[in-house]
Amino acid sequence: MSSAERSPDTTAPHAQHLNPKVVVISVAAAIGGFLFGFDTSVINGAVGALSDEFSLGAGLTGFAVSSALLGCAVGAWFAGALSNRYGRIPVMVIAAILFFISAVGSGLAFGVWDLILWRIVGGLGVGAASVIAPAYIAEVAPARYRGRLGSLQQLAIVLGIFAALLSNAVLANSAGGSAESLWFGIDAWRWMFMIEAIPAAVYGIMALFLPESPRYLIGKGDRDRASKVLYDFTGELDVNLKIQQIERSLEREQKESFRDLLGGRFALKPIVWIGILLSLFQQLVGINVIFYYSTTLWQSVGFDESQALLTSTITSVLNIVATIIAIVLVDRVGRRIMLLVGSAGMTVSLGLMALAFSFGEIAPGAETVTLPDPWSTVALIGANAFVMFFGTTWGPLVWVLLGEIFPNRLRASALAVAAAAQWVTNWAVSATFPALADVGLSFAYGLYAAFALLSFVFVFLRIPETKDRELEDMDSLQLGRRRSPAAKD
Numbered sequence: 001m002s003s004a005e006r007s008p009d010t011t012a013p014h015a016q017h018l019n020p021k022v023v024v025i026s027v028a029a030a031i032g033g034f035l036f037g038f039d040t041s042v043i044n045g046a047v048g049a050l051s052d053e054f055s056l057g058a059g060l061t062g063f064a065v066s067s068a069l070l071g072c073a074v075g076a077w078f079a080g081a082l083s084n085r086y087g088r089i090p091v092m093v094i095a096a097i098l099f100f101i102s103a104v105g106s107g108l109a110f111g112v113w114d115l116i117l118w119r120i121v122g123g124l125g126v127g128a129a130s131v132i133a134p135a136y137i138a139e140v141a142p143a144r145y146r147g148r149l150g151s152l153q154q155l156a157i158v159l160g161i162f163a164a165l166l167s168n169a170v171l172a173n174s175a176g177g178s179a180e181s182l183w184f185g186i187d188a189w190r191w192m193f194m195i196e197a198i199p200a201a202v203y204g205i206m207a208l209f210l211p212e213s214p215r216y217l218i219g220k221g222d223r224d225r226a227s228k229v230l231y232d233f234t235g236e237l238d239v240n241l242k243i244q245q246i247e248r249s250l251e252r253e254q255k256e257s258f259r260d261l262l263g264g265r266f267a268l269k270p271i272v273w274i275g276i277l278l279s280l281f282q283q284l285v286g287i288n289v290i291f292y293y294s295t296t297l298w299q300s301v302g303f304d305e306s307q308a309l310l311t312s313t314i315t316s317v318l319n320i321v322a323t324i325i326a327i328v329l330v331d332r333v334g335r336r337i338m339l340l341v342g343s344a345g346m347t348v349s350l351g352l353m354a355l356a357f358s359f360g361e362i363a364p365g366a367e368t369v370t371l372p373d374p375w376s377t378v379a380l381i382g383a384n385a386f387v388m389f390f391g392t393t394w395g396p397l398v399w400v401l402l403g404e405i406f407p408n409r410l411r412a413s414a415l416a417v418a419a420a421a422q423w424v425t426n427w428a429v430s431a432t433f434p435a436l437a438d439v440g441l442s443f444a445y446g447l448y449a450a451f452a453l454l455s456f457v458f459v460f461l462r463i464p465e466t467k468d469r470e471l472e473d474m475d476s477l478q479l480g481r482r483r484s485p486a487a488k489d
Contacts, residue, residue, distance in 0.1 A: 018145050021233045024135045026149045026211050030156040031094060031203040033232055035099050039159025040068060042168065046189035049179035053187070054112040066431060067116045071123020072130070072423040076343040079131040080416025088213045088412075089135045096204030098125030100197050107186075107194030125200075130419045135412050139213040139404030142234055143470045148328035150403050154396030155323045162316045168192050169313075172340030176202045216247045219409065245470070249407065257486040272410075275402055275418035275420055275463060281455040285346050286448035287390050289433045290315070290383060306384025315387055335397050336459065342393025343456035349389060350449035352382035357441035394455070403437045404466055 043065055051061045083091045102122030109115035111363075131154050141149040172178040175188035183189045211233060217226035222241060230236045230243070329338065356379035360371055371379055406414040436444035 001039035002014075019233060022140055022145075022149070025140060025233060026152055027483050028206040028210055029092065029133050029136045030152040031206060032133045033153040033156030033197065034160040034163070035095075035196070035199055035203060036129045036133075037127045037157035037162075038164045038336040039099065039102070039126050039160075040072075041161045042192055043119070044165070044168070046168070046192045047176060049177075049187065049189035050112075050115065052179060053189070054115075056112060060208070062162075064112055064116055064119065065428055068119040068126065069423055069427040069430070071120035073123075073420045073427070074414070075124035076131050076416055077127070078416070078424055079128040080117060080412040081129075081385070082411045083132055083216075087216055088132055088139070089207055089210055090183040091132045092207035092210070093204055095125040095128040095132065096200050096207060097193070098122065098128070098378065099200035100204065103194055103196035103200055107192075108192040109190075120195075125417065127225055127423060130423070131412065131416050133307075134399045134403035135415050138400075139215045139411070140229070141232055142236075143468055146323055146404060147397075147467065148327045149398040150400035151323065151327040151330055153399045153403075154391075155327060158316065158319045158323050158391070158395075162313075162320060163199035164312055165316055171410070173196070180217075186223065193277060215246055215411075218243060219474035222457055253296055254470060267316075271406060272414050272417060274336035274405065275414055277419045277458060277462075278398050278401055279418045279422035280425050281420055281451065281458060282394050283429050284396070284432075284448070284451040285350070285390065285455065286428055286451075287375060287387075287395070288430055288444070289444075290387060297443025302390070315384065318384060318387050319395070322388050323396055326392045326396045329392070329398060330397065333465060335401060335464050336463055337464045338393045339459045339463065340456060342389050342397075343452055343459060345389030346386055346394070347449050347456065349382045349452065350445050350452055353379050354444075354449055356382060356443045356444035357445060357470070360441060366468045386416075401466065404469075 014232075037104050047061065047065055050056070050064070051405050054065065075095075079091055079095075080092070098121055102125065103119030103152065105121065106115055109118060132148060133156075137150050137153065138146060168178070171182060175182040178187070178192070180188055180191040182191050211229045214226040214229040214234065217223075219228065226243060227239050230239045236242045238330045326338070356371060357377040359375045370376075402415050402418055403411075433444060436447065
């Protein structure tokens, strides 16, 4: 076997310790995830006040709330092509600018239609951030630590969700209500949007000081800058050998383009389908139903409004704890086994919720379902168990896998397609939940449990282990096919 044909795993001396610099740049890149979580959640605290301000009906209110998701899908779709052409860092800066414009525009909106426009602009930033952060972190992280660094994206997202809930509560309490005036005579609900301009500015400024992805630089022929990034940040012990490995992987993919994500006349490449299905299952289990409709859920188990809001905040804290657990475990346990455990746990917990709501009762003259004891307790345990299983597995690990499973040249484009599919599914699940709930909450959660079970089968049959593998070695795992001996840890 010639030296050019030898496996990089056996010839390359890789970094044995985690360089603090790569942690810093990964955290900086993950701030896009923080804005991702903040932007998608901040409207929850403002929806009542803005509905009154603009005299909105239920339909228009729902569209205003979900309009950002449409921008998310579009932003994700185009982020890949832009980052392949101009680099990862410029796309981060563009996303930060979009977040900033959306924050100020939404806060100063004079009508519902320009509010929807500004929310869509913010959605473009969210979609771009959802693509570029996992791609960039995967490309700068050493293989041994790629899982935990990639999980920073999900940690940042859940921290952003929590920060939005917290800032909404603080602003509303300070003003005496979200519809009341706060600083400079501007209503509190408007400040809820405008406060996002601060982290958006921080993200944009930090992005300007980040090094460009070494794999992008090598693809553009800039070996000198790539060498410096690999040596200073990634901690490669043999930079020249690593560059040769990346160049060989790029040469194998040199004819690939966005349209070459297609694998035939009617099908995408198997690896692209893997990414899409990972994204679909992450949303089809109904995680965003828990967050978007959590207040209604907790009221159905007997909580009053203030208790329901407090419980929703506690659930967001559980999500943060779960993500930290995932960061600790992902590079030790591995992706595959954690996803399998997560799927099994979500199936059981969602099944418990479906069972509990089958005993729901509607009092005469009431519109909402209430649960008698002990089923209210069962639903409470099931919902929080679901959040924990999702938060420790499918929440962060999908972003890790999307950042690492695609070939170097296709990574940004394929990730863009997968992320766009995720946002469309997010919107579809959120939009259909009220209709499913009308059929019955037991039916809705039973359907999500069925998707969780299908996700277990999908992982078991199609996802090999990627722990400790270099990005340039992913093709040897035969991703998208039944597990082979090469896929074993």
